[in-house]
Amino acid sequence: MNTLARRLAAARDGATPERLALGLLAALAALVLLGLAAGADGLDGAWARDAALIADIRAPRTLGAALAGALLGLAGALSQGLFRNPLADPYLLGTAAGAGLAVTLVLAAGGLLGVELGLAAQGALARLGLSGAAFAGALGGLALTLLMARGAARPLSLLLAGVVVGVLLTALGDLLVLASPEALRGQRVFMIGTTSFLGWDAVAALALGLALALPAAVRLARVLDALVLGEASALSLGLALPRLRLLLVALLALATGTAVAQVGLVAFVGLVAPHLVRRLVVVRHGALLALSALAGAVLLLAADVAARVLVAPQELPVGVLTAVLGGVYLLALLWRRGRLA
Numbered sequence: 001m002n003t004l005a006r007r008l009a010a011a012r013d014g015a016t017p018e019r020l021a022l023g024l025l026a027a028l029a030a031l032v033l034l035g036l037a038a039g040a041d042g043l044d045g046a047w048a049r050d051a052a053l054i055a056d057i058r059a060p061r062t063l064g065a066a067l068a069g070a071l072l073g074l075a076g077a078l079s080q081g082l083f084r085n086p087l088a089d090p091y092l093l094g095t096a097a098g099a100g101l102a103v104t105l106v107l108a109a110g111g112l113l114g115v116e117l118g119l120a121a122q123g124a125l126a127r128l129g130l131s132g133a134a135f136a137g138a139l140g141g142l143a144l145t146l147l148m149a150r151g152a153a154r155p156l157s158l159l160l161a162g163v164v165v166g167v168l169l170t171a172l173g174d175l176l177v178l179a180s181p182e183a184l185r186g187q188r189v190f191m192i193g194t195t196s197f198l199g200w201d202a203v204a205a206l207a208l209g210l211a212l213a214l215p216a217a218v219r220l221a222r223v224l225d226a227l228v229l230g231e232a233s234a235l236s237l238g239l240a241l242p243r244l245r246l247l248l249v250a251l252l253a254l255a256t257g258t259a260v261a262q263v264g265l266v267a268f269v270g271l272v273a274p275h276l277v278r279r280l281v282v283v284r285h286g287a288l289l290a291l292s293a294l295a296g297a298v299l300l301l302a303a304d305v306a307a308r309v310l311v312a313p314q315e316l317p318v319g320v321l322t323a324v325l326g327g328v329y330l331l332a333l334l335w336r337r338g339r340l341a
Contacts, residue, residue, distance in 0.1 A: 015280050017287045024294040028066065031301045035062030038305050042312040064198030064262065065304040065318075066297040067206035069269055071259040073296020074214055076270030077277075077289050078252045081224035082245065083155055086278075090256040090270040093158065093249065094165035097173070098141020099260045102133040103190045104173040108180035131202070131261040134190070138257035141165055142249070152249045153242040193266030193319025195304045202262040209258030214293055217251050220244060221286035266319045268326025269300050275333070 036058050037043045044050065050058075075090035082088070091097075107130075146152060148161035177184050223244045226234035234241055259266075273296040277288060300318070303325065307316040 017281050017283050017291065020277070020281050020291060021294060024291070024298055027298050028294065028301065031298065031305055032062055032066065034305045034309075035065070035301060038308040040313045042309050060200045060203050061195055061198045061304070062301065064203045064206055065195045066301045067203065067210055068195070068198075068259045068263045068266070069273075069300025070293040070297040071206065071210055071213065071255045072266065072270040072300065073273035073292040073294070074210070074217060074289055075252050075255040075259070076272075076296070077274040077285070077292035078217060078224075078248060078255070079270070080274050081227065081285055081288075082248055082252070083159055084227060086275065087271070089268075090252065090259075091166075091265065093162040093252070094141030094145040094169065095138040095253055095256045096141070096260065096265050097166040097169035098137040098139070098144070099134040099257065100137070100187070100191055100265065101169045101173045101176075102137025102140070103130060104176045104183055104187050105137075106130055106133045107183035107186040108176050110183075131205070134264075135257045135261035138260055139253055141169055142253040142257075144169075146246075146249070151242060152246040155245075158249075190264040192317050193264040193322070195263050195300070195307075195318050196315065198262060206258060206262055209254060210293070213251050213255040213258075214290065217248070217255075217289050218286050220248055220251070221284065221289055223248060224285035263300075264319065266300065267323040268330075269296050269303075269322055272326045272329055273299055275329075 034043065036047075036054055038058065039050065039053070047054065072090055076088075079088040079090050079092060080086055083092070145158065145162045145165045148165065149158040152158055173187070177187060223234070223239060223241070226237055226239055231241065256270075274288065274292045276295050276299075277283075277291045281287075281291070283291070300322065303318050303321045307318040307321050310316060
């Protein structure tokens with residue numbers, strides 16, 4: 001093992017869940033301050049002058065990005081625990097494709113009726129209609145996956161059904177765009193993912209989703225701990241696996257659907273956040289779920305601040321930034337593992 005690998009191993013050995021949580025909270029607090037200061041001209045410390053702007057635009061966007069990242073991090077840890085696969089992400093079970101199809105349907109209908117809809121639409125009802133459609137579509141995609149898999153009792157069948165549903169619903173969305181080209185722009189914004197249009201109503205929805213999903217997931221973490229030992233061992237412990245797995249899938253759908261409804265399909269946050277936590281500490285799933293939520297909040301908020309500041313006064317799509325950074329991280333991880341093999 002080379003010098004860098006020894007240093008990383010030593011750092012991991014010295015890390016504890018408490019230290020990691022404190023570090024993530026400190027990073028999150030610093031990013032919140034940066035988010036409140038990030039304006040059209042980059043970082044701006046004129047708090048008094050920009051008080052109204054901060055209260056109406058920057059604060060909800062900053063808090064909303066953190067909450068959406070926490071939901072995606074939690075959903076990623078749930079997905080990886082359920083399927084016992086470190087490459088599982090929150091969008092595996094048809095939720096992303098269902099949300100995308102529902103949004104495309106709403107945009108296409110709005111185009112036919114001459115109504116302006118989209119994440120940037122003016123008016124609470126228009127935004128609520130789009131977010132509500134995305135949430136309903138995510139749940140509908142999951143319901144179709146569960147129907148095809150005949151429940152959540154067989155993880156492999158559930159995973160394969162999710163892939164099939166994802167491909168099918170994505171194809172239907174593409175056909176809708178061909179029939180209604182005016183929906184393409186709004187669909188692209190949603191599919192890439194954006195935090196640009198988060199308001200206080202979105203913050204309330206995201207906070208409610210996290211308040212419901214996180215405590216329930218932590219309470220069911222013992223099921224994920226048991227699944228690490230294998231399904232037979234989990235059953236021998238007296239766990240009602242089909243019912244408990246279905247509850248975990250429902251929590252996964254709640255977390256994913258709530259986040260997707262507000263920020264679109266932001267890539268890699270749900271996949272990378274649990275990876276980062278597991279590389280730094282060795283914990284059971286109860287702590288892993290909470291720390292992954294914290295890591296997801298830090299990752300998405302950091303990407304949001306960078307998207308606002310890097311090319312100010314222009315703005316990068318936050319979903320593109322998370323995809324690039326997440327892809328680079330995973331490539332570096334694969335390269336390092338190849339060297340150490």
